[in-house]
Amino acid sequence: MIKWTFTLGAIAAIMAIGCSGGSKDSASNDGGGTSGGERKLEVQAFKGGYGIDFYQEAAKEYEAKNPGLKITVEGNPRVWEQLKPRFVGGDPPDLTFPGWGMDHWALAEEGQLLDLDSALAEKPYEGEGTWGDTFEPQLLKLGQLEGKQYVLPYYVMLYGWWYDPGVFAKNGWTPPKTYSELLSLCEKIKAKGMAPLTYQGKYPYYMIDGMLLPWALSVGGPEALKAAQNMEPGAWKSPAMVQAAKMIDELNKKGYFEKGAVALTHTESQQDFLQGKAAMIPCGSWLYSEMEKVIPPGAKMQFMLPPVVADGKGDPTSLLIGIEPWMVPSEAKNQKDAIGLFKYMTSLTKAKEFVEKKGTLMAIKGSDEVKLPEILVEPAKSFKASKYLWAVQFRQWYPAFSTELENALTSLLQGNSTPEAFCDRVEAAAEKVRGDDSIKKHKVQ
Numbered sequence: 001m002i003k004w005t006f007t008l009g010a011i012a013a014i015m016a017i018g019c020s021g022g023s024k025d026s027a028s029n030d031g032g033g034t035s036g037g038e039r040k041l042e043v044q045a046f047k048g049g050y051g052i053d054f055y056q057e058a059a060k061e062y063e064a065k066n067p068g069l070k071i072t073v074e075g076n077p078r079v080w081e082q083l084k085p086r087f088v089g090g091d092p093p094d095l096t097f098p099g100w101g102m103d104h105w106a107l108a109e110e111g112q113l114l115d116l117d118s119a120l121a122e123k124p125y126e127g128e129g130t131w132g133d134t135f136e137p138q139l140l141k142l143g144q145l146e147g148k149q150y151v152l153p154y155y156v157m158l159y160g161w162w163y164d165p166g167v168f169a170k171n172g173w174t175p176p177k178t179y180s181e182l183l184s185l186c187e188k189i190k191a192k193g194m195a196p197l198t199y200q201g202k203y204p205y206y207m208i209d210g211m212l213l214p215w216a217l218s219v220g221g222p223e224a225l226k227a228a229q230n231m232e233p234g235a236w237k238s239p240a241m242v243q244a245a246k247m248i249d250e251l252n253k254k255g256y257f258e259k260g261a262v263a264l265t266h267t268e269s270q271q272d273f274l275q276g277k278a279a280m281i282p283c284g285s286w287l288y289s290e291m292e293k294v295i296p297p298g299a300k301m302q303f304m305l306p307p308v309v310a311d312g313k314g315d316p317t318s319l320l321i322g323i324e325p326w327m328v329p330s331e332a333k334n335q336k337d338a339i340g341l342f343k344y345m346t347s348l349t350k351a352k353e354f355v356e357k358k359g360t361l362m363a364i365k366g367s368d369e370v371k372l373p374e375i376l377v378e379p380a381k382s383f384k385a386s387k388y389l390w391a392v393q394f395r396q397w398y399p400a401f402s403t404e405l406e407n408a409l410t411s412l413l414q415g416n417s418t419p420e421a422f423c424d425r426v427e428a429a430a431e432k433v434r435g436d437d438s439i440k441k442h443k444v445q
Helices: 010-018 051-065 080-088 104-108 137-143 165-171 179-191 206-219 223-229 239-253 266-274 286-292 335-345 350-356 374-385 400-415 418-436
Strands: 039-044 069-076 095-097 153-161 196-197 278-284 302-304 319-323
Touching: 039 051, 039 080, 039 335, 051 069, 051 335, 051 350, 095 335, 095 400, 137 319, 153 165, 153 374, 179 196, 179 239, 206 239, 206 266, 206 278, 206 319, 206 400, 223 239, 223 319, 239 400, 239 418, 266 278, 266 286, 286 374, 302 374, 319 374, 400 418
Parallel strands: 039 069, 039 095, 196 278
Antiparallel strands: 153 278, 153 302, 153 319
16 A cells, blocks of 8 residues: 655765765765756655655755755656656656555566665764664565665554544444454444445455454464465465455355445545444555545544454454655666655654654654644554554565455455355465466565
8 A cells, every 4th residue: 555855965965875885786876867067856756645745845845955956756646657667768766656556576676776775874864873773673674675675664554444433432332352342343333224344345455454464363373474475385275364254254244344345446435434334444544644635524533453353363462564665766867865855854853744744653763752643643552552563565576466365355255255265266376476486485574
């Protein structure tokens, strides 16, 4: 799963951002794209659940603080389709959030992204210290490749399950904390004529992130998950991965998934959840923002962590997080203002504003020290309480493998495969990655 713009004053943009070297690995461009003394800055952003209106408003603020600068902020739900040929042609935008359809690590490996380490060593838009110090370090690290910072985080996505607290209270149900509790609850929900669970069948990564990987982590601990992401031999058919697949298969065979969910889109399954056709659904913290306009009267949603295996090696507070990749292309015409704009947007003031307006956590330290929207209270608690934060990283590193993983999971859900055969199929795909010298290998630390 999946924006922003920032500002320094005109003089500050020249002085603070302009102290970099002249190679592609530093913010060296001098505000190109000028016309009659006017500096132009182009921002292209993925238009997902949080829209692009916040970025557009920030651009207006940036312009007001920087006379002579003209910013355009555009985007759509498939913006990467327009961006790919532009990167190939050497004409990328100045600042971009290309969305999940763009392999940003391939761009970094090809030298098409700016190394932002020198910019992070500069002063932030507001406050003391360095710009890099204002970010949560574990989230900043997700944008590094071989020790260099090519991608910067903005908002943080938290992955888990959702349920309607009103429905649960009415029926005397308690959110399950363990898998055994989940099985008992599912039987009670099914007896009421409601599907215990639904899922976004057309996009299997929702279940991979919401069930398969969290359960493999719960069973085998962090090392089992790291081994799988690092494509270590046998990791995708390890006992932990097989048990996770068996848990999904058990829920399926007992009829605990909504009938026909394998064919549903993300919004269709989420709408079914909101309409009370299913009691729980795996999804990220963008769920409310994405579905806000179609939530039925009286419907509520509340976050919970995926139920864990009671005797597993993983910490029960483990939490899957994600960031959306914002970057400055190495061929951008106006790198200075692009960085300045992003500095402004990641200032504590703007970060707090985004939390309040969009209902999601931010990658900036202290940005949660506001009156949180009701929908964000439980995710924020889980984030603060988590003793192990982790991220899915292999998906961007090995897209062909990820597609095969998703196809294998769909086959399992359709009843065309066993958990063991599922794991064998995925392990075979991992072996192809290991054996292909043209694919650059990466490691989760």
